[in-house]
Amino acid sequence: MKLKTTYYCQNCGAQYSKWMGQCSACKQWNTIVEEVVSKKDPQSPIKKNLSKLLKLNQIDTNKEYRIATGNDELDRVLGGGIVPGSVILLGGEPGIGKSTLMLQIALQLPRQTLYISGEESPKQIRMRAERIGINNENMKLLFETNTQKILHVLYEENPDIVVIDSIQTLHTDLIESSAGSISQIRETASEIIQYAKQTNTPVFIIGHINKEGQIAGPKILEHMVDTVLQFEGDRNHLFRILRAQKNRFGSTHEIGIFEMYNKGLRQIKNPSKLLLTSHETELSGTVIAVAMEGIRPLLVEVQALVGTAVYGTPQRTTTGYDIKRLHMILAVLEKRMGIKLSTKDVFLNITGGIRIDDPAIDMAVAMAILSSNNDLPVPASWAFAGELGLTGEVRPVTRIEQRISEAEKLGFERIFVSKHNKINPNDFQIEINQIAEIKGLKILV
Numbered sequence: 041m042k043l044k045t046t047y048y049c050q051n052c053g054a055q056y057s058k059w060m061g062q063c064s065a066c067k068q069w070n071t072i073v074e075e076v077v078s079k080k081d082p083q084s085p086i087k088k089n090l091s092k093l094l095k096l097n098q099i100d101t102n103k104e105y106r107i108a109t110g111n112d113e114l115d116r117v118l119g120g121g122i123v124p125g126s127v128i129l130l131g132g133e134p135g136i137g138k139s140t141l142m143l144q145i146a147l148q149l150p151r152q153t154l155y156i157s158g159e160e161s162p163k164q165i166r167m168r169a170e171r172i173g174i175n176n177e178n179m180k181l182l183f184e185t186n187t188q189k190i191l192h193v194l195y196e197e198n199p200d201i202v203v204i205d206s207i208q209t210l211h212t213d214l215i216e217s218s219a220g221s222i223s224q225i226r227e228t229a230s231e232i233i234q235y236a237k238q239t240n241t242p243v244f245i246i247g248h249i250n251k252e253g254q255i256a257g258p259k260i261l262e263h264m265v266d267t268v269l270q271f272e273g274d275r276n277h278l279f280r281i282l283r284a285q286k287n288r289f290g291s292t293h294e295i296g297i298f299e300m301y302n303k304g305l306r307q308i309k310n311p312s313k314l315l316l317t318s319h320e321t322e323l324s325g326t327v328i329a330v331a332m333e334g335i336r337p338l339l340v341e342v343q344a345l346v347g348t349a350v351y352g353t354p355q356r357t358t359t360g361y362d363i364k365r366l367h368m369i370l371a372v373l374e375k376r377m378g379i380k381l382s383t384k385d386v387f388l389n390i391t392g393g394i395r396i397d398d399p400a401i402d403m404a405v406a407m408a409i410l411s412s413n414n415d416l417p418v419p420a421s422w423a424f425a426g427e428l429g430l431t432g433e434v435r436p437v438t439r440i441e442q443r444i445s446e447a448e449k450l451g452f453e454r455i456f457v458s459k460h461n462k463i464n465p466n467d468f469q470i471e472i473n474q475i476a477e478i479k480g481l482k483i484l485v
């Protein structure tokens with residue numbers, strides 16, 4: 041028998057009929073791999089259930105029903121608890137705490153939970169459970185990676201909640217290629233999702249993330265599940281941030297903050313701690329901007345140092361920020377606010393070694409320069425999100441609600457945004473200052 045094979049990009053999951061050096065979808069080199077995809081048995085037992093037709097009014101819309109996990113941070117990120125029958129992908133780098141979080145949830149839920157592990161031995165999991173310190177008779181453990189066997193147990197046991205650790209270890213008999221390959225991930229995930237939908241059982245699927253920050257393997261996995269949660273470290277790696285990248289049952293603006301300690305993960309209810317650790321004293325020239333990195337907000341620290349030029353020509357240096365943009369902002373400050381900067385050295389740095397191209401940090405850059413120039417600190421509890429135009433106007437930026445809620449969640453007291461961003465300040469707890477022109481910043485420093 042000739043095996044049917046297809047070529048998949050291991051980075052983005054794009055499918056090709058022949059091998060190529062570069063994936064035309066994600067532009068990565070040497071990521072296309074041949075996989076055997078022939079299905080051995082199309083009449084698999086799990087697909088036997090007959091589908092039935094429904095009228096819209098026969099569908100139960102009592103969707104308010106949610107299972108509270110008992111972990112407020114997770115519940116909030118999920119949009120108020122777990123929706124029955126939903127499939128939640130939990131992604132994160134190895135060692136970030138995905139297994140710990142899921143085990144903790146499985147242990148503390150007063151329900152029949154089934155933790156399926158292909159990563160760690162039952163002994164390792166027991167040791168971790170002892171460390172977390174919760175003893176739950178209702179939690180069962182299954183050490184298995186074959187989805188046919190897993191589904192057999194699932195239909196037999198009928199648990200209330202299922203955790204799968206991790207999708208990359210699963211393999212189905214229906215596909216020949218090895219565990220962790222694109223076609224295996226796609227097929228095993230679809231079998232699990234089918235189970236979740238048929239039995240209305242919520243399933244958490246853990247997925248590892250590759251170095252580019254994507255769920256290793258297919259992006260298609262993200263389209264298949266209902267919710268994608270991302271577990272990541274903050275800039276200083278003191279805390280863990282859980283955020284929804286996609287959520288069919290809630291907003292993607294919520295974040296949950298945790299701290300890893302010796303008994304698992306602890307919820308951080310007062311996130312301003314996050315900021316205070318790095319800002320013991322207020323320094324001039326340091327301003328926080330709410331930038332976007334892709335679709336997620338990122339708080340960045342902008343540092344400026346303005347000093348009298350010692351040599352003839354003043355120096356302008358940036359790290360992590362476009363030098364042309366700095367020149368433009370200096371020109372705007374000079375022309376629209378009358379601040380003499382042409383004889384000054386200006387150094388600008390985005391801390392944390394990251395590069396930001398989001399123009400929304402302009403206002404923070406201008407503010408940092410003003411603050412350093414006047415040697416007056418800007419309160420560490422303030423955040424900024426606005427673009428500057430040549431006329432000195434503060435221009436609106438994208439996803440403003442998301443930026444404002446992120447600043448609010450992280451404990452900032454005040455955020456400065458453009459007057460032209462349409463928002464309702466009553467929707468937020470954080471104080472919102474709407475600025476029309478760069479001149480409006482003058483009173484601040």
Ligand code: TYD
Nearest residue numbers: 134135136137138139140300301302303304
């Ligand atoms: P883990 O949940 O295994 O990460 P992942 O599943 O995302 O790969 O977390 C592993 C790290 O967490 C490991 O370095 C040990 C640490 N840890 C603690 O600090 N305290 C604890 O109570 C536990 C269980 C783990």
Ligand code: MG
Nearest residue numbers: 138139159205
């Ligand atoms: Mg793990």
